[in-house]
Amino acid sequence: xxxxxxxxxxxxxxxxxxxxxxxxxxxxxxRYTSEHQAQLxxxxxxxxxxxxxxxDPGNLERNANVLAGMLKQRGVDSRxxxxxxxxxxxxxxxxxxxxxRTIVFYAHYDGQPVTPSEWEGAPFTPVIREVDGEQRIxxxxxxxxKAAIFAQLTALDALREAxxxxxxxxxxxxxxxxxxxxxxxxxxxxxxxxSIRGDLWLICDGPVDQSGxxxxxxxxxxxxxLEVTVYGPHRGLHSGHYGNWAPNPAMMLAxxxxxxxxxxxxxxxxxxxxxxxxLSPAEKEALARAPxxxxxxxxxxxxxHTDGGGAHLLELxxxxxxxxxxxxxxxxxxxxxxxxxxxxxxxxxxxxxVGIDWREQQQRVIDYIRSRGYFVVDxxxxxxxxxxxxxxxxVKRDEAGYNAVRTAMxxxxxxxxxxxxxxxxxxxxxxxxxGGSVPLGAMERAAQTHTVTVPIANYDDNQHAANENLRLQNxxxxxxxxxxxxxxx
Amino acid sequence: xxxxxxxxxxxxxxxxxxxxxxxxxxxxxxRYTSEHQAQLxxxxxxxxxxxxxxxDPGNLERNANVLAGMLKQRGVDSRxxxxxxxxxxxxxxxxxxxxxRTIVFYAHYDGQPVTPSEWEGAPFTPVIREVDGEQRIxxxxxxxxKAAIFAQLTALDALREAxxxxxxxxxxxxxxxxxxxxxxxxxxxxxxxxSIRGDLWLICDGPVDQSGxxxxxxxxxxxxxLEVTVYGPHRGLHSGHYGNWAPNPAMMLAxxxxxxxxxxxxxxxxxxxxxxxxLSPAEKEALARAPxxxxxxxxxxxxxHTDGGGAHLLELxxxxxxxxxxxxxxxxxxxxxxxxxxxxxxxxxxxxxVGIDWREQQQRVIDYIRSRGYFVVDxxxxxxxxxxxxxxxxVKRDEAGYNAVRTAMxxxxxxxxxxxxxxxxxxxxxxxxxGGSVPLGAMERAAQTHTVTVPIANYDDNQHAANENLRLQNxxxxxxxxxxxxxxx
Numbered sequence: 004x005x006x007x008x009x010x011x012x013x014x015x016x017x018x019x020x021x022x023x024x025x026x027x028x029x030x031x032x033x034r035y036t037s038e039h040q041a042q043l044x045x046x047x048x049x050x051x052x053x054x055x056x057x058x059d060p061g062n063l064e065r066n067a068n069v070l071a072g073m074l075k076q077r078g079v080d081s082r083x084x085x086x087x088x089x090x091x092x093x094x095x096x097x098x099x100x101x102x103x104r105t106i107v108f109y110a111h112y113d114g115q116p117v118t119p120s121e122w123e124g125a126p127f128t129p130v131i132r133e134v135d136g137e138q139r140i141x142x143x144x145x146x147x148x149k150a151a152i153f154a155q156l157t158a159l160d161a162l163r164e165a166x167x168x169x170x171x172x173x174x175x176x177x178x179x180x181x182x183x184x185x186x187x188x189x190x191x192x193x194x195x196x197x198s199i200r201g202d203l204w205l206i207c208d209g210p211v212d213q214s215g216x217x218x219x220x221x222x223x224x225x226x227x228x229l230e231v232t233v234y235g236p237h238r239g240l241h242s243g244h245y246g247n248w249a250p251n252p253a254m255m256l257a258x259x260x261x262x263x264x265x266x267x268x269x270x271x272x273x274x275x276x277x278x279x280x281x282l283s284p285a286e287k288e289a290l291a292r293a294p295x296x297x298x299x300x301x302x303x304x305x306x307x308h309t310d311g312g313g314a315h316l317l318e319l320x321x322x323x324x325x326x327x328x329x330x331x332x333x334x335x336x337x338x339x340x341x342x343x344x345x346x347x348x349x350x351x352x353x354x355x356x357v358g359i360d361w362r363e364q365q366q367r368v369i370d371y372i373r374s375r376g377y378f379v380v381d382x383x384x385x386x387x388x389x390x391x392x393x394x395x396x397x398v399k400r401d402e403a404g405y406n407a408v409r410t411a412m413x414x415x416x417x418x419x420x421x422x423x424x425x426x427x428x429x430x431x432x433x434x435x436x437x438g439g440s441v442p443l444g445a446m447e448r449a450a451q452t453h454t455v456t457v458p459i460a461n462y463d464d465n466q467h468a469a470n471e472n473l474r475l476q477n478x479x480x481x482x483x484x485x486x487x488x489x490x491x492x
Numbered sequence: 493x494x495x496x497x498x499x500x501x502x503x504x505x506x507x508x509x510x511x512x513x514x515x516x517x518x519x520x521x522x523r524y525t526s527e528h529q530a531q532l533x534x535x536x537x538x539x540x541x542x543x544x545x546x547x548d549p550g551n552l553e554r555n556a557n558v559l560a561g562m563l564k565q566r567g568v569d570s571r572x573x574x575x576x577x578x579x580x581x582x583x584x585x586x587x588x589x590x591x592x593r594t595i596v597f598y599a600h601y602d603g604q605p606v607t608p609s610e611w612e613g614a615p616f617t618p619v620i621r622e623v624d625g626e627q628r629i630x631x632x633x634x635x636x637x638k639a640a641i642f643a644q645l646t647a648l649d650a651l652r653e654a655x656x657x658x659x660x661x662x663x664x665x666x667x668x669x670x671x672x673x674x675x676x677x678x679x680x681x682x683x684x685x686x687s688i689r690g691d692l693w694l695i696c697d698g699p700v701d702q703s704g705x706x707x708x709x710x711x712x713x714x715x716x717x718l719e720v721t722v723y724g725p726h727r728g729l730h731s732g733h734y735g736n737w738a739p740n741p742a743m744m745l746a747x748x749x750x751x752x753x754x755x756x757x758x759x760x761x762x763x764x765x766x767x768x769x770x771l772s773p774a775e776k777e778a779l780a781r782a783p784x785x786x787x788x789x790x791x792x793x794x795x796x797h798t799d800g801g802g803a804h805l806l807e808l809x810x811x812x813x814x815x816x817x818x819x820x821x822x823x824x825x826x827x828x829x830x831x832x833x834x835x836x837x838x839x840x841x842x843x844x845x846v847g848i849d850w851r852e853q854q855q856r857v858i859d860y861i862r863s864r865g866y867f868v869v870d871x872x873x874x875x876x877x878x879x880x881x882x883x884x885x886x887v888k889r890d891e892a893g894y895n896a897v898r899t900a901m902x903x904x905x906x907x908x909x910x911x912x913x914x915x916x917x918x919x920x921x922x923x924x925x926x927g928g929s930v931p932l933g934a935m936e937r938a939a940q941t942h943t944v945t946v947p948i949a950n951y952d953d954n955q956h957a958a959n960e961n962l963r964l965q966n967x968x969x970x971x972x973x974x975x976x977x978x979x980x981x
Contacts, residue, residue: 115829240957243713260746310737328731332818390791439830
């Protein structure tokens with residue numbers, strides 16, 4: 004039996020070891036990436052060249068197999084967690100004998116849908132371009148979210164080359180359905196409940212603060228979608244012969260949508276802001292300390308005004324939002340015809356904060372549509388329905404919504420994450436909530452754990468749009484951050 | 493020298509001859525079409541199989557050459573009136589020695605743009621389908637407006653076979669740019685001023701009254717277009733990270749458009765109804781006598797309400813209108829992404845009545861857009877413009893607009909047209925204004941003449957939409973009507 008050390012001495016030693024190890028791992032990672040930049044860029048490019056959109060399940064599966072193989076090459080015990088009808092989750096684990104904690108690294112390997120005609124180049128033919136004197140790699144998922152996966156793999160390589168051992172058990176959960184709203188994630192995790200449990204899930208997704216500083220985020224907005232279609236004449240009518248008389252669905256939709264927000268962008272749907280859980284004093288303090296990037300962002304996005312009546316971006320993303328993701332009715336431009344269109348459709352994106360249930364938020368919008376005189380259906384309306392009601396709306400609820408989640412910043416494990424990240428990067432921004440959404444709730448329920456989000460991508464990465472890109476320096480910085488987090492004990 | 497007849501006797505004889513000839517020509521036409529239906533359907537089908545959209549000028553030219561050839565085959569002196577950058581006008585004339593009058597038959601051979609994916613079948617592969625026990629031919633321009641051209645050619649054949657001579661000089665002017673707003677018609681006509689002059693222009697375009705009765709129309713609404721684009725962020729932004737803060741152009745456009753009309757469809761743009769020339773007592777009386785088809789049309793179009801606060805269709809098309817022909821912002825449905833779109837666009841169609849100038853009506857809408865806080869530009873806005881103005885709208889004025897025209901129903905030549913048509917068809921509806929537009933003003937100015945419109949297509953012909961079609965019985969009736977008009981003296 005070994006002698007039992009003095010507890011305060013042990014704490015001191017642990018602290019010293021922790022500090023030294025974290026410094027070491029970040030340094031180790033920096034040396035590794037600077038020595039291997041060309042081949043790392045090449046390997047990342049190869050990963051990005053595998054298409055990863057929901058419409059192409061064969062290639063999603065290919066991504067999963069490639070990633071599982073990359074984990075195995077690094078000595079990680081890896082397999083696919085599969086479910087019929089869903090892209091598999093890539094799973095990996097490293098068991099460290101005697102480890103007290105298990106840290107789970109979450110990321111996702113699927114990307115947003117692409118419209119190739121909108122891209123300069125092709126979405127799955129990665130290219131390097133210089134922007135403001137810095138190199139960026141352009142491809143779908145370069146930032147969102149293969150960057151995080153590649154940074155984790157590279158951090159493993161760096162630590163292994165320097166013979167730095169892990170101190171906690173480490174697990175990897177890389178999802179393939181995040182951009183579709185993670186409809187099967189909770190089920191897949193539930194089916195492998197023991198494998199995916201951890202003391203903390205680190206969510207490696209999203210962009211860092213717009214200031215460029217490394218960011219740790221303690222929650223994310225939830226998300227819910229609705230698709231609304233309103234009806235005019237059953238077939239397109241000549242807008243000369245019937246204009247003024249046949250109701251125009253594009254105008255009906257405009258009037259319906261216009262009533263949902265005031266001129267400042269505040270949502271007018273009744274009860275839309277009801278039930279919000281207020282920010283804690285620690286969260287308010289973190290927000291107050293965070294950089295204010297609004298003017299820089301307005302310049303960058305060519306904006307002459309912002310919504311929110313003068314409130315800052317960081318305040319506003321701690322509120323629920325309603326956004327139109329797309330509008331369509333007949334054609335515009337050269338293909339426009341003199342028609343009263345038969346239908347007009349809007350896709351609505353509802354972002355949620357803690358305290359608001361996603362299904363209830365959808366219902367509030369549906370109730371609002373009803374209050375505007377619409378008979379609401381959830382299937383293609385029949386002739387009978389259309390002729391018997393002055394106004395008819397088909398509202399499709401996207402069933403892949405989820406709620407917002409926020410982890411308290413002062414939990415012990417949260418404090419350790421902050422310490423590790425601060426050991427790797429000089430300036431760190433702490434934010435209560437990310438504007439974008441990740442299905443944190445599903446993870447927390449299935450893994451019975453807390454989540455903390457550590458993004459690495461540049462904010463101006465065009466994620467969810469054409470010409471998505473990652474600033475390569477963000478990748479190298481991200482490897483350092485991931486190396487520090489892999490050394491959590 | 494022949495004996496000079498008693499003038500009143502001559503009038504009686506002329507009247508008798510006119511009546512007999514008109515009866516004869518309609519009968520002649522009916523016999524002809526019933527004897528040759530199969531081959532006429534085949535020949536019409538061939539004409540419809542030549543694509544005739546503005547985007548395909550080569551095929552428009554092919555249409556023109558084929559039509560000029562068809563006129564020549566019938567002994568009509570024919571040629572093309574050409575102008576660089578415009579599809580040619582097909583011109584034909586028959587000089588009748590001693591004729592006192594010249595009657596000009598106008599029609600157009602171009603069709604509305606097509607979106608083939610929306611068609612059942614293909615727009616230029618004509619097919620016959622049975623609808624409610626009657627045959628219809630489906631193809632772009634089956635109704636609008638090759639039907640009128642083919643009816644005129646067939647009426648010529650019928651009269652020739654029966655050796656019935658024409659009594660007035662007859663001219664044909666078949667345009668190739670009507671669906672693009674006839675931007676060059678007036679110039680082309682001006683350049684051939686003597687050739688195209690006539691005592692009357694008969695405009696053979698549009699559908700008959702929805703009751704199915706043959707219709708004579710004494711005017712048409714004018715038309716003007718605007719394309720409005722409003723701006724959000726310069727590139728698509730993630731609707732999670734920036735939603736509530738970055739202005740959403742789809743919502744901005746919805747709010748801008750929504751304010752243009754009230755819930756009843758009345759236009760709220762200031763001065764929109766200013767300056768309208770009121771209907772004469774004769775016009776009001778004709779309107780009061782016309783069939784009321786509203787309920788039948790609502791059933792046919794699957795409508796549960798109409799705009800106009802209870803006013804009838806025929807009243808409403810004697811008012812100016814504002815219609816949205818199309819809306820677009822990012823994507824909807826399966827291709828939608830979580831994006832704040834960079835732009836949103838609406839195509840607006842303004843229909844005009846006598847007393848309102850088309851450019852002034854465009855200006856009223858532009859002034860309204862300005863009054864809603866928009867900085868209006870007519871070219872792609874620069875970064876400087878976008879960042880210096882809270883709201884920016886690019887408004888493209890379509891320069892191919894024109895004014896409404898109305899011919900008095902009690903002019904002598906107008907009365908003769910009514911008489912001729914009533915000799916061919918049992919029930920005739922007289923309307924002061926057609927809802928759809930034809931550039932009557934350009935014709936009246938260039939040809940220094942009056943216009944009267946005699947349409948032949950069925951109202952439910954899907955003109956300007958997918959699956960355009962002509963009820964074949966309307967074609968046969970139309971041949972009778974055209975034969976009667978060819979016999980005007």
